[in-house]
Amino acid sequence: ENPTKLVAKIGGKGNGAFDGEVTSMNYIKEDKTNNGRYAWLYTINDTQEHGCLIFDGEGNIIENFTLGLYGGYIGSYSFHDGLVYFSFHGSERYNYAVDARPGKEHVLQANAW
Secondary structure (H helix, E strand, C coil), X not given: XXXXXXXXXXXXXXXXXCCCCEECCCCCEECCCCCCEEEEEEEECCCCEEEEEEXXXXXXXXXXXXXXXXXXXXXXXXXXXXXXXXXXXXXXXXXXXXXXXXXXXXXXXXXXX
């Protein structure tokens, strides 16, 4: 409703995503079925590993994990019912899904969409 509303202040160096510096070229996505939860995909600068941060509208971190993918970049993605669907562009393009809900194993499922 309000595209300029601050939902959380997150970043690297201990501000949410990781202890070191992180970079992201992706927009924050709201869960389409669980309003008030958000996903943000980022890259850890030192290792070039990609990660996923799930947080609520107050800035509380719900889940934060790495994806086991290095280099390349994350293209489009969506967040629906606690699942994150995204494309990863390395030497080839792959589509993945990961269950980002609390208490779940965050194992990538290839070619999930």
